[in-house]
Structures are given as C-alpha cells and as structure tokens.
Amino acid sequence: MDIFFGQLFTGLSIASILLLVALGLAIIYGAMGVINLAHGEFVMLGAYGTWFLQSQFGLPLIPCLLLVFFMVAAAGWVVESTVVRFLYHRPLDTILATWGIGIMLQQAVRLSAGAELRYVQTPEFLSGSIDIAGVGIPSYRLFILALTAALLALTWFVIQRTEFGMKLRAVTQNREMASCYGINSARVYSLTFAFGSGLAGLAGALVAPIKSVAPDMGTNFVVDAFMVVVVGGVGSLIGTVVSSGLLGSGTAGIAFLLNDTLAKALVFLAVVVLVRFRPQGLFVDQRRR
Amino acid sequence: MTFTRRNFLKSTAVAGVAGSVGFPHIWIKDSGVAWAANGEIKVGVLFSLTGTTAVVEKSMHNATLMAIDEINAAGGINGMKLTAVVEDPASDPATFADKANKLVLNDKCVSVFGSYTSASRKAVLPVFEKRKNLYWYPTLYEGRECSKNVMYTGAVPNQQQKDFIPWLVKNFGKKFYLIGSNYIYPKEENNVCKILLKELGGEVVGEEYVPLGHSEFGSVLNKFRETKPDVIFSTVVGDSVIALHKQYKAAGFSPDKMPMASLTTSEVEIAAMGGEYAAGHFTSAPYFMGHQSKENEVFVENYRKRFGKESVTHFVSEAAYFQMHLFRKAVEKIGKGDITPIAVRDATAGLEIMAPQGKVKVDGDNLHCYLWPKIGQAQADGQFKVIQQSSDWVKPEPYWAYPGQSCTKDGLKGA
Numbered sequence: 020m021d022i023f024f025g026q027l028f029t030g031l032s033i034a035s036i037l038l039l040v041a042l043g044l045a046i047i048y049g050a051m052g053v054i055n056l057a058h059g060e061f062v063m064l065g066a067y068g069t070w071f072l073q074s075q076f077g078l079p080l081i082p083c084l085l086l087v088f089f090m091v092a093a094a095g096w097v098v099e100s101t102v103v104r105f106l107y108h109r110p111l112d113t114i115l116a117t118w119g120i121g122i123m124l125q126q127a128v129r130l131s132a133g134a135e136l137r138y139v140q141t142p143e144f145l146s147g148s149i150d151i152a153g154v155g156i157p158s159y160r161l162f163i164l165a166l167t168a169a170l171l172a173l174t175w176f177v178i179q180r181t182e183f184g185m186k187l188r189a190v191t192q193n194r195e196m197a198s199c200y201g202i203n204s205a206r207v208y209s210l211t212f213a214f215g216s217g218l219a220g221l222a223g224a225l226v227a228p229i230k231s232v233a234p235d236m237g238t239n240f241v242v243d244a245f246m247v248v249v250v251g252g253v254g255s256l257i258g259t260v261v262s263s264g265l266l267g268s269g270t271a272g273i274a275f276l277l278n279d280t281l282a283k284a285l286v287f288l289a290v291v292v293l294v295r296f297r298p299q300g301l302f303v304d305q306r307r308r
Numbered sequence: 309m310t311f312t313r314r315n316f317l318k319s320t321a322v323a324g325v326a327g328s329v330g331f332p333h334i335w336i337k338d339s340g341v342a343w344a345a346n347g348e349i350k351v352g353v354l355f356s357l358t359g360t361t362a363v364v365e366k367s368m369h370n371a372t373l374m375a376i377d378e379i380n381a382a383g384g385i386n387g388m389k390l391t392a393v394v395e396d397p398a399s400d401p402a403t404f405a406d407k408a409n410k411l412v413l414n415d416k417c418v419s420v421f422g423s424y425t426s427a428s429r430k431a432v433l434p435v436f437e438k439r440k441n442l443y444w445y446p447t448l449y450e451g452r453e454c455s456k457n458v459m460y461t462g463a464v465p466n467q468q469q470k471d472f473i474p475w476l477v478k479n480f481g482k483k484f485y486l487i488g489s490n491y492i493y494p495k496e497e498n499n500v501c502k503i504l505l506k507e508l509g510g511e512v513v514g515e516e517y518v519p520l521g522h523s524e525f526g527s528v529l530n531k532f533r534e535t536k537p538d539v540i541f542s543t544v545v546g547d548s549v550i551a552l553h554k555q556y557k558a559a560g561f562s563p564d565k566m567p568m569a570s571l572t573t574s575e576v577e578i579a580a581m582g583g584e585y586a587a588g589h590f591t592s593a594p595y596f597m598g599h600q601s602k603e604n605e606v607f608v609e610n611y612r613k614r615f616g617k618e619s620v621t622h623f624v625s626e627a628a629y630f631q632m633h634l635f636r637k638a639v640e641k642i643g644k645g646d647i648t649p650i651a652v653r654d655a656t657a658g659l660e661i662m663a664p665q666g667k668v669k670v671d672g673d674n675l676h677c678y679l680w681p682k683i684g685q686a687q688a689d690g691q692f693k694v695i696q697q698s699s700d701w702v703k704p705e706p707y708w709a710y711p712g713q714s715c716t717k718d719g720l721k722g723a
Contacts, residue, residue: 022534029526036524134362136550136580141558148560154533155560229558230523231550231580235360239521274527279518280490282527 025154026275027268032160034267035167036226040240041247041259042167042174043218048245049254050191050211053103054114057121058244059237061216065091065223066232067128070137080142080228087224088217095216099209107208121237129234139227163225170218175256177214187211191254246290252300262301266290343418344647348391349639351376352411354422354432355628359399360521360546364576364624365424368446369394370615371625372421375632378610385639393417401431408432412441418649419444419635424624426450426493433458442649444635446627448571448593450496451706454715457649459656460676461631461668462624463594465500466708467681468571471698472592473504475683476569481538482510487528487552490517494543497571499709501541513537518544523551529559532566542570549573550581553589563588574622578690586686594679595626595665596692604664620690621664630663634670637661669701674715676704 044058068087072078078086098120106113145162148155178184189197190204198204222240230236247266251258266286273282293301343349353376355369356362376390384390393415395407404423411417412435420436421444423429429445436443436457444459451464476484484505488494494517502512513535516528532540544552549572556568568589575597578586597608597620607629611621621629638655639647658672666680678701684692707713712722 022530025530025533026527029530032526033524129358134358134366136363136547136577138550138580138582140582141554146558148558157555157558157560159558229551229554231547233363233547236547239523270524271527275530278516279522279524279527283519 021153024152025156026271028154028156028160029275030268030271031264032164032267033271034264035160035164036222037243037247037267038171038260038263039163039167039222039225040219041244041251041263042170043215043222044241044244045248045251045254045256045259046174046178046218047212047215048248049256049259050187051107051208052110053107053212054110054117055103055215056114056118056241057098057124058117058215058219059239059241060121060124061091061095061219061237062223062226062240063128063232063234063237064094064124065220066139066227066236067132067137067223068220069224069227070139070232071132073139074137080140080224084221084224088221091220091223092213092217094220096209096213098216099212103212104205104208121241125234125237132234134234137232139224139232141228159228166225170221171256171260174218178256183207183210246287248300250290250293250300252302255300255302258300258302342416343649344388344644347387348389349385349647350391350393350415350417351635352408352415352417352420352422353392353394354397354404354407354411354420355424356399356428357396361399361424363580365399367576367619367622367625368424368628370619371611371621371629372632374611374614375629379632379636385636386644388644390636397422397428399428401425401427404428405431405435408435408443412436412439418442418639418647419652421446421628421632421635423447426491429458440650442653444631446631447624450493451708452496452710453706454674454720456653456675456719458675459631459634459653459670460674460704460706461627461634462677463679463681464676464704464706464708465497466705467594467679467702468592469497469500469504470702471681471696472569472571472590472683473501473510474508475696476539476541476590477505477508477510480567482508483513483536483538484510484541485513485532485535485537485539486515486541486543488517488543489520489522489545489548491520493545496709497543498541503709518548520548521546522548525552525555528552529555529561532561533559537566540566540568542568543572544570545572549577550585553581553585557585573686574624575620575690575692576622578686579620583686583688583690586690587688589686590695591684591686591692592681593623593684594681595621595623595663596682596684596694597621598684598691599665599682599694601664601666603662607664626664630661630665630668633663634659634661666697666701671704673717674704674706676706676715678703 047053047055065087068090069083072083102116106116141159145159148157186202186207189202190207194204247263251262270282270286273285353372355365376392380389397404397407411420419442423445424447426449442457446461448462486498514531570591573591608621612619637659638652641655642651656670660669669678680701681698682694683696684694687693706715714721
C-alpha cells in the first residue's frame, strides 16, 4: 500500500515537473503559434542563472526564483524582438531560427560558465523528507508541486482575468481584427513570449537542485514539453495539465513495473498512436484560427 | 616528413648510428627514423574538450599534458623532446576516428593517448590496428577486449570488484540491487558482480538500466523501498549519477543502512553534486585523491598548482598521468632509430612504474595493468577516505567472467 502511495506521488511529481516545463511552451506555442525550439535552453538559462546567483552572491533559492524569472523573461524579450518578431508569417523558418538560437545559447553558456556540471543547493528546510502515510515524501518535491499549482493558477488568472490576457486572447483569435480595434499586437506578442520564457527559466531554477546543471540539459526538456503540449492540444491550458498528468504518471508507472528505458519508449509509442488518431490532441481548442 | 636532401642525410646518419637493420631501414614507410625526427617525439593527445563527456576528458587531457611537461622539464627522453599534438574529438566517436587517422597518418605520432568512453575507443580501434600504431587508454572499462594495439591502464571488472563485493556482503548484507546506465559497461560489470555474489551466496533483488542522461529516479527509488536491498550497486554514469544521489537523499534513504556502492562515482561527480549528497557512499577504484603516498602528494600538488586550488584528481586522470610516464620509461629503453609504435608496445610489456596509486605493472600478455584497488568512502568535503586497500596488486583479467577465454600474447584464446 505505501508503495502504491509512494508511486502515486512519484507520478504526480514527474507530472508537476513536466507541467512546469511545458507551461511556458503552451503559452508561446498555443497563443502565438511559434514553435520555439530554444525553449529547453531557456530552462537551462534559468538553472544557470540560479547557480550564478547562488555561487556569486550567496543568494538562497527562493529569492533566486524571482530574479531568474525576470532575467530569463528579459532574454526571451530580446529574442522575440530581434528574431522571432520577423518570422510570424514563416512558421518553418521560426523552427530553424529558434533552433539556432538554442545552439548559440548552449555554446555561449559552455564558453562562459565552462563545461563542468554545476550544482545548485536545495534550501536547508526543504532538503529532508516528510512522512505521509508511512512513505517518505521529499519535501522539495512537494514544494515543486505546490509552486507548479500556484504558477498554473497565476497563468490562468493572467490569461482569463486581466486586461492583458483579454488582449492576448483577442490577438490569438484574430490578429488583424484585434489590431483594428486598437490593440498593439506586437507588444502583446513580445510580452507573451517574455512571460513564457520567464516561466521556462523558473522551471530551470526549480529543477536545478534535483538534477544536474549542464549546458545541454535543455535538450531533454524541450522534447518532453512538446510532447505534453501536443498531447494536451495546442492552446488548451487544461489540456496541458491533463496531458502532463497522464504522461507523468504513465512514465512513473511503467518505469516501476518494467524499467525506465522501456517507459520512455512505450510513452513515446502511445503518443505517436494518439497523434495518429487524434492529431488535434486531447482537448480541442474551440477558437477559430 | 618530406624527403629533402637534408632530412635524408640526417636519417641515414641516425640509421647508421643505430645500425640495427641497416640500409632498408630508411626506405620502409614505417621506419623508426620517421617516428622520432629532429630530436622530437610526437605523441597524439585525443581527449574531448567540448561535448558531453568534456567534463571528465578535460581532466585527463590536463593530466596528460602535465606529464609531458614534466618529462620535457627533466630533459626529455634520451635527449629528445616530447611534442604533444592536441586534437579535440568533441565527444563524438566518428570524430574520434577522423582525428585518430590524422594523428597517425599526417602527424606521424608514435602513440596516441586518449578516450574516456568505450564507444570512442571502439571507434578508433580499427585505425590503430590497421596502421600498426599504439593507443593508450586510461579509463576503467568493461574488459572483453584484447587488442595488440592498445595499452589499457585503467581497471577492468575483476580488479574493481574482487575485494569490493565480499567486503560489501560482509559489512552490509547479501541483497544487492544492480542499477546502471543502459549500455555495455554496466552490463558487463553486473555480469561479474552476479558471479561473485553467487559464490558468496548473495542475492540480486533487482537489476535495472536507465537511459543515458536519465535524471528522474522517482520510480527507481520506490523499487529500492519495495525490495529493501542491503546494497545498491551502481554503475550509473555521467549526469545521472548526480540526479541519483540527490534524489536518493531527498527520499530519506540513508547510506548507513543501504549504501550505494559504485564503480564510477569519483571526485569529479561529487564536486558537481555537492559533498553532502555523496557522503557515506562507497566507490571501488585503484586511485583516490585522498590516497596517502609520496607520489600522490607530488601529483596532487603539481596538478593543483597548475590547474587551480579547487581542481580535483581522480582515477582516470591519475591513469592518464602515469601512462605517459610508462611511455617515457618504455621509449628510454629503445634506441633512437628503433622507435616504432610496435617497439614501444613491446618495451612497455612487463614494465613497472611508481604511480600515485602505488607500483603498477603492465601485464606482458594482455597489455592491461596490475593495479591497487581501494575501497573509498565519500566524505562531505568531497574527498574519499580510503577504507581498505588490496594487500597486493591485482592482475588484470579482461575475460574474467568468461571461463575458457583469455587474452594472450597472440590475441584472444578460447573464444
């Protein structure tokens, strides 16, 4: 029984990390239709930002999170206004351009911060584990779970309940029409891209203490994030939540019953089959495009 | 070397002095003269400075260059200077093969020192066998190889495990969980582990391989919880080592009751995860930075002087270091005109040298090294405390797990 419970939590925990990484991408891809292959590198920048703030200024993790969000959001804003902005009508070129940016970011970090693996400290009060129903649950993972839920709520709030969110939804539905109504769509896109990038950075900062920090760490994340978004349905926040839950617990469950190598392969297989029969993903976006 | 008149005269002169084979000597493509010309001996240095394994290979590169400088500072080899030709194979096996070809054919290196992964070694192997050159491989590896063109100075499974497994069984118990990365090295190591465990009446309660670069160990940790092993025998490599240790500790496990026993976790990985996560776990290796010996003191001091106070030495950089001195000692025995890769190999077979880990010897038959396995316990400061050292050097047996097969002077027997 406690094994079942522990495994349930592991699934939830994997799902929360997936959701965390995919959230920024869901917004950028869902709202703007930009396939941002540099997303993983923004995650990596977040992790390195945390390492840098921690090792240079001795900042604890929690204040780092806020700073890192704004640092990576700024980086995203720069990328949007110098490259992505000019490619909105050429989706295929965006893929190439963002991929190139990703490689450049990776190498820039490798040259400046070195190729060594870096390490980020877990805050003292979160480094232990809490006993729930006879199972030791790592407190840091609970922390990630809670923070992911908070970020999800925040994102939902921004999109559904603020003026900016309303404009974003308007631009997403029909950019020309929204512009006619006086919405500065270029600005909305810039801010959206920055927000999505900031979320990716935050994800990087949060996973850094449980994984290793290396220049190429983003590669795995970007694959996972796209998988989540594609399965969930592009543009659907609830779809992203459900699909990260399914993929997370699926991976954890198969990994427990069989092993991690097979889990990875089987989950991919399931995704391929799903996309074959339901290309729009689990949750269909009702908007007109 | 181009065949100018001047070079020709010089070659003839050298060949004359050496006087071993006489006239044909200078005309044959592989003649010894070409390998050590103009008072220098060229050696290739082939460690990745970029890419995924650069973290570890950079330290091997550093140790190799340091040994070369030491040799040159002491007057070179029989008055000839060692010249390093450095190439960066970028952690990519295909690039390894390209660069190896270049080092052997264009640069005429008499030996090449390189590789961390088995994949990269396997990629360069055909080059060295075809060109009759010599490759020096300093990494611990899975064994089951018997090339006559490779000097293996790292440990093979029997050396790392022979003392380790019985010690673990005695101190912690007979139930082992085997966890490794999903490729050849962990599987071969686990084969050896299973044989040893069977002899000791031990039991394998789980055997599992995670993808390379895997960083999510939640499910694996739950399996530890369910199967309750006494020892977790880990051959996980690279970034995954860090994720595994961090998540192990966060899950509330304690190394006092269920330690991880690793063949791959070194000072480098510990520096990347932070000492508190590694503290209490065990590693078996021929060398630890904390090993007490005069040679090691000098090695560590020089290394830190050169590469920074914070830098660490570990089992592969130590092997990269001492194998260059083995090379020196071998070439010293050879006459100037007789230096060829094959002559270097033959001179190295059976050679002994004081390494930081202790006195090592090259086995005359299988070209692997007699080494001094040690059991180290990781400490919070990032160093290992050496708990036990084998009472004698241990013979390398690359085919230990395969009865009837052995690596002899003439190649693999009994396969």
